[in-house]
Amino acid sequence: MANYKMQMLVCGGTGCKSAEADGIVTNLEKAIVANNISDEVQVLTTGCFGFCEKGPVVKILPDNTFYVQVVPEDAEELVAEHCVKGRKVERLLYVNPDTKEIISDSKDMDFYKKQMRIALRNCGLIDPDVIDDYIARDGYQAIGRALTEMTPEDVIDVIKDSGLRGRGGGGFPTGLKWQFAAGYDADQKYVICNADEGDPGAFMDRSILEGDPHSVIEAMAICGYAIGASQGRVYIRAEYPLAIKRLEKAISDARDYGLLGQDIMGTGFEFDIELTYGAGAFVCGEETALIHSMEGERGEPTTKPPFPAESGYWGKPTNVNNVETFANVPAILLKGADWYSRIGTERSTGTKVFALAGKINNVGLIEVPMGTTLREVIYDIGGGIKDGKKFKAVQTGGPSGGCLTEKDLDTPIDFDNLIAAGSMMGSGGMIVMDEDDCMPAIAKFYLEFTVEESCGKCTPCRVGTKRLHELLEVIVDGKGEMKHIDELKRLSRTIKSASLCGLGQTAPNPILSTLDAFYDEYLAHINDKKCPAGQCTSLLSYYILEDKCIGCTACARVCPVNCISGEVKKLHVIDQETCIKCGACYDTCKFAAIEKR
Amino acid sequence: MAKIKSFADLKKIKEDVQSQVALREKGENSDNLVKVRVAMATCGIASGAREIMTYIIDECAAKGVENVVVTQTGCMGYCYAEPTIEVVLPGQDGVVYGNVDQKKALEIIEKHIVEGTLVDGIIPQTHKTIE
Amino acid sequence: MAVNTELTVEKFNELEQYIDSMPSTKGELIRVLHKAQGIFGFLPQEVQKFIAKKLDLSTAKVFGVVSFYSYFTMEPKGENPIAICMGTACYVRGAEKVQDAFIKELGIKVGETTADGKFSLDALRCVGACGLAPVVLVGEKVYGRVTVEDVKKIISNY
Numbered sequence: 001m002a003n004y005k006m007q008m009l010v011c012g013g014t015g016c017k018s019a020e021a022d023g024i025v026t027n028l029e030k031a032i033v034a035n036n037i038s039d040e041v042q043v044l045t046t047g048c049f050g051f052c053e054k055g056p057v058v059k060i061l062p063d064n065t066f067y068v069q070v071v072p073e074d075a076e077e078l079v080a081e082h083c084v085k086g087r088k089v090e091r092l093l094y095v096n097p098d099t100k101e102i103i104s105d106s107k108d109m110d111f112y113k114k115q116m117r118i119a120l121r122n123c124g125l126i127d128p129d130v131i132d133d134y135i136a137r138d139g140y141q142a143i144g145r146a147l148t149e150m151t152p153e154d155v156i157d158v159i160k161d162s163g164l165r166g167r168g169g170g171g172f173p174t175g176l177k178w179q180f181a182a183g184y185d186a187d188q189k190y191v192i193c194n195a196d197e198g199d200p201g202a203f204m205d206r207s208i209l210e211g212d213p214h215s216v217i218e219a220m221a222i223c224g225y226a227i228g229a230s231q232g233r234v235y236i237r238a239e240y241p242l243a244i245k246r247l248e249k250a251i252s253d254a255r256d257y258g259l260l261g262q263d264i265m266g267t268g269f270e271f272d273i274e275l276t277y278g279a280g281a282f283v284c285g286e287e288t289a290l291i292h293s294m295e296g297e298r299g300e301p302t303t304k305p306p307f308p309a310e311s312g313y314w315g316k317p318t319n320v321n322n323v324e325t326f327a328n329v330p331a332i333l334l335k336g337a338d339w340y341s342r343i344g345t346e347r348s349t350g351t352k353v354f355a356l357a358g359k360i361n362n363v364g365l366i367e368v369p370m371g372t373t374l375r376e377v378i379y380d381i382g383g384g385i386k387d388g389k390k391f392k393a394v395q396t397g398g399p400s401g402g403c404l405t406e407k408d409l410d411t412p413i414d415f416d417n418l419i420a421a422g423s424m425m426g427s428g429g430m431i432v433m434d435e436d437d438c439m440p441a442i443a444k445f446y447l448e449f450t451v452e453e454s455c456g457k458c459t460p461c462r463v464g465t466k467r468l469h470e471l472l473e474v475i476v477d478g479k480g481e482m483k484h485i486d487e488l489k490r491l492s493r494t495i496k497s498a499s500l501c502g503l504g505q506t507a508p509n510p511i512l513s514t515l516d517a518f519y520d521e522y523l524a525h526i527n528d529k530k531c532p533a534g535q536c537t538s539l540l541s542y543y544i545l546e547d548k549c550i551g552c553t554a555c556a557r558v559c560p561v562n563c564i565s566g567e568v569k570k571l572h573v574i575d576q577e578t579c580i581k582c583g584a585c586y587d588t589c590k591f592a593a594i595e596k597r
Numbered sequence: 598m599a600k601i602k603s604f605a606d607l608k609k610i611k612e613d614v615q616s617q618v619a620l621r622e623k624g625e626n627s628d629n630l631v632k633v634r635v636a637m638a639t640c641g642i643a644s645g646a647r648e649i650m651t652y653i654i655d656e657c658a659a660k661g662v663e664n665v666v667v668t669q670t671g672c673m674g675y676c677y678a679e680p681t682i683e684v685v686l687p688g689q690d691g692v693v694y695g696n697v698d699q700k701k702a703l704e705i706i707e708k709h710i711v712e713g714t715l716v717d718g719i720i721p722q723t724h725k726t727i728e
Numbered sequence: 729m730a731v732n733t734e735l736t737v738e739k740f741n742e743l744e745q746y747i748d749s750m751p752s753t754k755g756e757l758i759r760v761l762h763k764a765q766g767i768f769g770f771l772p773q774e775v776q777k778f779i780a781k782k783l784d785l786s787t788a789k790v791f792g793v794v795s796f797y798s799y800f801t802m803e804p805k806g807e808n809p810i811a812i813c814m815g816t817a818c819y820v821r822g823a824e825k826v827q828d829a830f831i832k833e834l835g836i837k838v839g840e841t842t843a844d845g846k847f848s849l850d851a852l853r854c855v856g857a858c859g860l861a862p863v864v865l866v867g868e869k870v871y872g873r874v875t876v877e878d879v880k881k882i883i884s885n886y
Contacts, residue, residue, distance in 0.1 A: 007715055047678055047695045047720035059721065115724030124636055124673035124683070125726070135607070136614040144604040200815035203639075203856030210638040211671015238762060238799055239855065241868075242639050258600035259607075266603040277762055279797035282853070296757035298796040314755070331727060357676075357817035357858035364859065365674040367724065381723065395816065431816045445819055449853070455796070560832070583825070587876075640857040643870035676859020 004042040006083055007061040013048025013361060013383055016056035020072055021045070024056055027075030032083070034076075041083050048362055048383045054094065064105045067092040114376055116343070117367045118351050119167075119204075119327040123211030128246050131253040134214040140259055142330035143221050147267040155226040156182060159329065161337035163349035168194055168285065168322030169400070169426050170502070171348070171415040174329075180309035181227040181319040189229035190318040191220050192294070193326055195236040195243070196278040198285055199398035200449065202429035204353040205323035207365055209236070209243035212327065213250035217273060219326035221260065222333060224271040227319050232273035235290055239280065247275065282399070282453035285427075286501045287312075287320040289455070300457045301501035322427070324353055344370030348414030358395075358431040359386045371412040374404060378432060389434035393517070397426030399446045399453075400506030402513025403439065422513040424506070438535035439518040440525055444472040446510035454503065461504030464495040468511060478539045480526040488515065534596045537581045541597055544572050548593030555585035555594065631665045631710050632685040638672035644679035649697050653682075656706055665710060675720050684709055695720040733804040733845075735774055739767050743775075747782045757783060757793055761800055770804045798852075806841045806848030808886045810834075813863040815854030822875075823862040827851065829879040830864075846886065 010016075010025050028043045049057045054068035060082060067078065070092055081087045093102050094109060103109050117123075126133035134140070146155050160175025181189065193216060197205040209216065220232040236244055251273050254260040262270045276294050284290045284299040291313050293299035312318025328350060332340045341349045348370040354377065357363050361383035368377060374394060378384065385391050393403040402423035404411075411417050415425050433442065447469040456462045471488050474480050492508030499505045515522060524530045531539040544555070544564075551569040556562075563579045566572030574585070586594045601607050635641070635650040650667060657665045675681050678695025684705060685691040692715060694705060701718060708716045746763050750756060760783065764775055771794050780787040794800045812818075812827045831837060834847055841848040857863050860872025864882065871882055 004714055009719065009721070011721075012717070042714060044715050044719060045717045047675070047718065049721045049723070061715075117724055117726040120672075120674065121726050123638075123671040124634070126670060127668045128671050129669070132610070132614040135611050138611070140601075140607055141611070144607050148604045197856070198853065200819075200854040201817045201858055203854070203858060206856045207638055207672040207674075239852075240639075242642070256600075258602065265601060265607060277758065278799075279758055279762070280799035280853075281797050293758065294755070296755040296759070296793070298793055335727070355856075355858060357861065358820045361677065362675070363677040363817075363861075365672055365676060367674075398816070429816065431820060433820055437820055442820075445816070452798075582828075584876075639855070639870075640859050640872075643857055643860060643863075643872055676857075679859060 004040060006041045008041060008043045008078075008083075009046045009059045009061065010043065011047075011049045011051075011055060011057040011059075012045035013055070016048070021056045023072035024058065024070055024075055027072045028058075028079060031076045031079035035079055035084050037079075037083060041079070051380060053379050053384070066094055066104065066109065068094045114368060114372060114381060115366055116351050116369055118331050118340075118343075119208060119324050119353050120211070120365065120367050121331060122215060123207055123365075126212065128211055128213055129249055131214060131250065131257060134212070138334060139214055139330075140218055142333035143218050143225070143259070144265055146222050146225055146333060147265055147269055152182060152226045152228065155222060155333070158333060158337045159226070162332045162340040163337075163344075163347075164325065164328055164332060164340065165348060165415060166321060167324035167328075167352065167427070169199075169397070169424070171425060174321060174325055177309065177319060177321070178223060178226050180307065181229075181317050184310055184317040186317050188231065188314075188316050189227055190313045190316055191223045191227065191229045191232040192287075192290070192313065192318055192320040193220055193232070193234045194285065194287070194290055194320055194322040195234050195240075196284050196290065197237060197240075197323070197427065198280075198282040198453075199427045199429050201357050201395075201398060201431045202355045202427045204355055204365060204428055206237075206240050206243050208323050208327050208353075209240070210246055213243075213247045214254065215327045215330055216247075216323055217250055217254055217260065219329035220273060221264070221271045222329055223319060223321070223326070225269055227317070229317075229319070230270045230272070232271060233276050233294060233313070234273060235276050235278055235284070235294055237280070238277040244275065244277075251275075281455070282449070283455045283501070283503050286503065289501070290320065291318065298455070300455045301503075303500065324428070345412060345414045347416055352413070352425070352428055354428045354430045356382050356430050356432070359389065359434040359437070360384070360432040361386055368413075370414045373410050373412055375409040377413070377430070378409070382432065385432065385434050389436065391432070392435050392437060393433045393439065393514075395423075395431040395433065395442070395510075396429065397424035397506075397509070398429050399449045400424060400502065400509055401426050402509045403433075403442070403517060404513075405517045422516060423509070436533055436535065438476070438531050438533035439514040439521050440472060441476050441531075441533075441535055443510045443514045444469065444476055447472055447507070450503065450507040454507075458498075458500040458504060460495045460498040461500070461507060464491055464499075465504070465507050467491060468495070468508065472511070475522065475525050476531070476536045476538070478525065478529045478536070480522075482526060484526070485515070485522060530597075540581050541576060542574055542579060542581065542583070542586055543595050543597065544574055545593045545595055546571055548591050550591055550593070552591070554588050554590065558584045558588045560584060630687055632683075632691075633665055633667045633710075634670045634683040634685070634691075635667065636671065636673045636675075636679070636681045636683075637669040640676050641672065641679045641681065645698070646680035646682075649680050649682065649699070649702055652699055653702055653706065656703060657710075660706065660711075662706065662711060674724070678720055681720065686710075686713060691722075693720045693722060694718050733769060735768065735772065740778060742767050743778070744782065747779075753783050757785065757790065758797075761790075761794060765800060770801050772802060803839075803848075804841065804845075805850075807846050808866050809848045809850065811850045811852045811865040813853075813855050813857070813861070813865070814851045815858065815861075817854070817858035818862040821861040825876050826862050826864065826874050826879065829876045830883075833879055833883055847883070 058067040058070045164174045165171040281299045284293045286301045289299040289301040308318040353367045450465045454461045556564040563575040683691045683693045776790045780790045864871045864874045
């Protein structure tokens with residue numbers, strides 16, 4: 001059995017790899033052999049540390065020393081000093097930019113405190129199908145404490161004082177919502193969990209239900225106790241079969257333990273949960289639409305008031321929260337409102353889960369305290385932009401949100417700052433875009449979504465979004481005129497102010513925010529008939545560069561319409577008349593001899 | 598399953614469960630019981646996590662490595678590196694591996710689980726979880 | 729082998745038994761439609777009429793609900809339904825090109841089924857596997873990081 005005393009972990013993430021991580025590994029291994037310590041020290045390549053701005057990174061175990069911006073030439077010194085003599089190489093240690101303090105143990109680095117898991121506390125730790133695993137991690141302690149030591153008012157006060165706001169998009173204070181529902185007298189009340197995650201690019205609710213279903217069940221029971229409801233419903237996407245399976249198993253196990261049903265823990269409190277399947281309609285994220293859908297109707301929203309707290313499911317007082325909001329509740333009850341409200345910013349407390357996706361290296365599910373900046377999320381946690389491309393924008397809030405750009409990178413993320421920056425929190429999808437993404441085309445993509453998902457009940461949204469989409473189509477097709485921009489703006493304003501529900505009121509946001517930040521891209525499409533990102537096919541032409549083409553014929557062979565002609569080892573030419581701009585030649589060429597303009 | 602009839606019952610179950618875990622970890626097999634967690638959310642399964650889990654169980658059995666407990670768990674958050682598994686040696690912090698295919702799984706069994714040495718492909722943990 | 733899209737008596741009986749077993753049908757239209765689509769594979773006019781009658785609703789109301797939700801379909805799907813995720817993450821990672829490749833390879837448009845009933849093509853919104861973008865589903869099988877080159881290979885698997 002090999003018995004290494006020390007391990008040197010070299011980051012093999014994309015960022016560090018392009019910055020010569022391979023050379024570092026080779027040189028470290030050489031130095032280890034040269035110093036005759038091959039039996040004691042092992043060199044390993046790891047996945048991305050996330051800390052790409054300071055890469056390449058080398059971490060040494062077991063003492064957790066964290067070296068940054070290491071180059072292959074440093075390897076010899078690292079081995080000779082750290083491994084052989086046991087002395088740290090100070091010049092390569094990380095220096096805290098604020099305090100100028102040298103930090104050698106990576107556990108003390110702020111970087112490791114960037115992500116904090118509250119809603120995801122059990123995801124990836126427990127077996128979601130085993131209720132005892134959840135109980136071992138303080139599961140059902142919060143409902144136990146609530147039922148035996150607290151009044152419903154106490155529970156509502158804790159949630160209010162914690163500052164928790166709805167994680168589904170709106171950001172309404174959760175405690176206040178509970179208080180409203182508690183305030184109405186009725187023979188029956190309902191607790192509804194909105195698990196109809198429809199925001200493209202967001203999957204935190206699915207992950208929570210798949211990884212920690214009991215936390216949602218416990219929170220719904222707590223809510224039931226607080227507002228005086230004995231019935232819970234989870235409205236869940238039919239497209240999430242695994243989440244449904246895990247949730248059903250969890251509910252059944254909770255019933256077997258008596259944690260759902262009558263007389264829970266001998267306190268006389270009764271609560272049970274049933275599942276209702278959604279059927280694919282984005283508008284059902286709006287709570288009145290969701291309730292109509294649960295009643296077997298078309299999921300169309302209705303005007304508020306009356307709010308669901310007064311008259312919701314079957315006309316009874318109803319409280320609707322989303323999955324992530326509920327997942328926070330047991331932790332808040334156990335650790336206290338003070339603890340929770342100290343995390344995050346003043347008006348947006350706690351943490352938020354984001355689904356980080358798109359053109360970013362570390363696509364993943366992350367949970368950060370509110371107030372973390374976009375830069376920290378994208379570069380420190382997300383590992384920067386894929387393939388070394390340039391950051392262009394990050395889209396938050398899904399089809400209701402907007403694009404944030406370079407200038408917003410240092411804005412602390414919270415509900416209010418995102419709105420001020422022209423976007424919104426939404427459910428937490430965060431799609432990163434690079435220089436190759438065309439912003440008018442992205443706006444069109446989102447409008448396509450809203451056109452399809454508009455329920456059709458009110459005219460501004462039904463007809464307006466369709467017209468917006470048509471205008472965008474004209475622009476990306478290169479047939480746009482300046483008057484179309486004015487029309488886009490005017491129509492957007494009308495739709496925002498006249499639509500019935502959130503879907504229509506926010507539908508123009510992707511247009512307005514890209515018009516604001518990327519006005520020149522719209523102009524390029526309209527005036528120069530060019531797509532700066534090279535994405536809009538009708539504005540593109542492919543050309544073969546004379547000095548680069550070696551006549552390998554690869555492009556001619558892949559061309560689906562045979563529009564490339566040329567002899568072996570001679571310059572090839574694309575017939576622009578026949579070319580369908582599929583880009584197959586561009587992707588195939590190994591000599592970068594094809595250019596798109 | 599016995600019903601939980603009071604808060605005290607729940608607390609007792611929690612203690613039982615925790616001591617069971619402790620027993621499992623610190624008891625008779627204290628020197629060599631290894632925990633392997635496989636991230637089995639939709640993305641993980643789509644990337645082949647189920648096959649990897651079966652493979653690890655089968656391969657450990659075939660090799661006579663009996664001190665391994667393989668369990669499923671939810672999303673670890675490292676979507677870019679699915680399938681991901683975590684290996685926890687007794688008394689040590691867990692180590693997460695990403696992009697685990699059969700070849701990597703075999704290497705993990707032979708080197709990490711049996712010999713106790715790390716192998717390439719570790720995903721450094723970058724978050725903290727509340728207790 | 730084409731998909732069995734016949735509206736057999738057995739299937740109607742199965743649906744009837746399911747509806748009859750419900751303690752109350754109040755507000756359960758969507759649940760019934762989910763079941764019916766599970767049995768028949770799609771929701772043609774005949775099935776909608778049958779449900780309307782059983783639940784004592786107008787056929788117009790049933791149609792209104794069926795057409796409202798994207799999960800419900802009135803056309804039979806292919807034996808191997810292909811669905812391309814068009815969520816934002818997949819879109820920015822090239823889902824549109826992958827979709828075009830499927831259209832070209834199968835010779836059908838999105839929403840259509842091949843003449844032999846073997847494949848149908850659909851676009852769907854985020855399946856939540858953004859780490860694998862772009863994502864293509866064939867039945868329940870998920871293919872991740874799909875490139876235009878993979879399209880032929882995926883089709884040849886079936």
